[in-house]
Structure formats: C-alpha cells, structure tokens
Amino acid sequence: MYAASRGQTEVVQRLLQECADLKHVSNLFETPLHFATWQYWQSTMELLLDSGADPWALDVYGKSAVEWAYLHEPTFRVMKTRHHSFQVTDEATTRSRLRLSVHLLTERIISDPREDDYRFNKLGYILLQLNEVDDAYVGFEQQIKERKPFQHRIACNSCKTDWMEGKRFVCKTCAAMDLCNECMSKYKEGTVVRGCSSHEFLEIPRPEWENFPPEVVNKKDETIDQWLGRIYKTHQDATISTEESRIVKYESQLANEQIKVESAAKIDARLESITQSGPSTNATTNIDW
Numbered sequence: 662m663y664a665a666s667r668g669q670t671e672v673v674q675r676l677l678q679e680c681a682d683l684k685h686v687s688n689l690f691e692t693p694l695h696f697a698t699w700q701y702w703q704s705t706m707e708l709l710l711d712s713g714a715d716p717w718a719l720d721v722y723g724k725s726a727v728e729w730a731y732l733h734e735p736t737f738r739v740m741k742t743r744h745h746s747f748q749v750t751d752e753a754t755t756r757s758r759l760r761l762s763v764h765l766l767t768e769r770i771i772s773d774p775r776e777d778d779y780r781f782n783k784l785g786y787i788l789l790q791l792n793e794v795d796d797a798y799v800g801f802e803q804q805i806k807e808r809k810p811f812q813h814r815i816a817c818n819s820c821k822t823d824w825m826e827g828k829r830f831v832c833k834t835c836a837a838m839d840l841c842n843e844c845m846s847k848y849k850e851g852t853v854v855r856g857c858s859s860h861e862f863l864e865i866p867r868p869e870w871e872n873f874p875p876e877v878v879n880k881k882d883e884t885i886d887q888w889l890g891r892i893y894k895t896h897q898d899a900t901i902s903t904e905e906s907r908i909v910k911y912e913s914q915l916a917n918e919q920i921k922v923e924s925a926a927k928i929d930a931r932l933e934s935i936t937q938s939g940p941s942t943n944a945t946t947n948i949d950w
C-alpha cells in the first residue's frame with residue numbers, strides 16, 4: 662500500500678511476485694490501485710491493472726479508481742486502454758460511503774484515543790469531500806496543534822518534502838493532494854502541478870486558527886473531544902446496511918478481515934465522559950446530540 666502511494670513501481674512488482682494481495686484493502690476501504698491513482702503514478706497503475714487490480718472498487722471517499730483517474734487526462738488514458746467503459750458512482754452512494762467512513766474513523770479515534778495525527782488528517786480529507794469545510798479544517802489542524810513553527814506531518818505532492826513547514830494547501834477536488842507553501846506559489850505562477858490544474862485549495866491553518874484559545878478547535882468553542890463527539894453523532898446513522906448493494910461485497914470482505922468495530926457500550930461510555938469534560942463554560946451547550 663505504501664509503495665503504491667509513493668509510486669515505487671519496482672517495489673510493488675517485487676511484492677506482487679511475493680504474492681501481495683491486490684485486493685488488499687486498508688481498514689478504510691483503500692486499495693493499492695486507489696493510492697497509485699490518487700497520486701497519478703501511471704506506471705504503478707499500469708502494473709497493478711495488468712496484474713488484475715479491480716478499478717471499480719469503491720474507496721473511503723466513495724469513488725472508484727476509474728473516477729479518480731478521470732480528473733487527470735494522462736492518468737485516465739492509462740485506465741482507458743484497459744477498461745473501455747466509464748461510469749460515475751451515483752451521488753447518494755458516494756455520500757453514503759463518505760459518511761460511513763467518517764463514522765468508522767471517528768468511532769476508532771474515540772474508542773482508542775491515542776495521539777495519531779494520521780487519523781485526524783484522513784478525517785480532514787473525508788470531511789472535505791463531504792464539503793464540510795469547517796470541520797475538515799479541524800482534522801487538518803490537529804497536525805500542527807503544538808503551534809508555531811507550523812510543521813505538517815505530511816509530504817508535499819509536488820516537491821516531496823516530507824514535513825511541510827509554514828502554510829499547507831490541500832486540494833478541494835482531489836483526495837490527499839497537498840502542496841507546501843513554496844510549491845503553491847509556483848502553482849499560482851502557472852507551473853502545472855500534475856493533475857491539479859484549475860483546482861481550488863484549502864489553506865491550512867485558516868487565518869483565525871491562531872486566535873482560538875489553546876483547547877478550542879473552532880468557532881463553536883468546541884474542544885477536540887467535543888468536536889469528535891459531534892462528528893460521530895452526526896454520521897452515526899451511516900451504517901453498512903444503508904449502503905448500495907454494489908458495494909456490499911467489499912463490506913463483507915472488510916467485516917471478515919479488517920474492520921474491528923468497537924462495542925457500542927465502549928463508545929457510549931467514552932462519549933459520556935466527553936460530554937462531562939471540557940474546559941469551555943459554554944462549549945457543552947453547543948453540542949447538538
């Protein structure tokens with residue numbers, strides 16, 4: 662999965678020879694082909710497709726690899742030479758998968774609240790795809806909560822700098838496409854940054870972020886725990902049973918191998934402790950349970 666996301670085609674090749682499972686999905690529905698496609702690694706995509714990867718599997722964002730490829734002409738050409746049809750996942754299915762992803766991820770963070778920027782960052786990408794922009798900011802800003810100097814624990818997709826310093830820019834169209842401050846200024850000057858021509862970017866952190874009190878994550882005066890509780894509750898009704906039948910086969914695979922759904926009692930206990938804590942005097946009343 663990691664090798665596919667970095668476009669390390671030779672490593673992927675070696676892994677395939679050692680029988681790495683092409684259908685291997687992460688605990689959030691991602692396949693190696695999705696990783697390679699998001700990052701426009703065409704030779705890695707070619708290898709995966711020619712080795713039998715399924716281009717129609719839906720990912721954490723409710724989209725197939727074919728749909729992601731469609732955002733970038735050279736990448737789509739790779740798909741087109743192998744798969745002649747193109748179909749768009751309907752909006753309801755995409756939205757349903759996005760909400761399910763939010764639900765599963767927040768559930769995991771709440772039941773196992775260790776420090777893990779990666780999960781908050783992923784939550785940011787998913788919320789951005791759902792167009793819940795204010796909440797997406799909160800996910801991304803967890804990377805820099807130690808405050809200045811900002812250091813985002815995420816690589817720039819253009820210059821490959823591993824830890825970005827200063828402002829970070831997240832593409833609002835593509836999933837997991839980030840630019841550092843320097844590459845963003847080149848982008849504005851007209852340098853093509855692979856697939857993102859004419860895409861809008863979200864600037865992290867938002868200007869008002871520095872004015873929030875230390876424990877507060879947004880204008881609603883929520884703490885991170887209160888924010889998580891609200892996001893979890895908002896998307897709680899997104900369950901596997903509401904998903905479209907076309908993705909059920911991935912669900913059953915995941916249910917067997919990947920998703921470790923925590924017991925409802927454990928989640929409820931954690932949520933209860935969240936409602937009873939928090940430093941802000943008016944924050945609790947802001948939560949819509």
Ligand SMILES: [Zn+2]
Pocket residue numbers: 817818819820821822840841842843844845
């Ligand atoms: Zn860069």
Ligand SMILES: [Zn+2]
Pocket residue numbers: 832833834835838856857858860
């Ligand atoms: Zn983009």
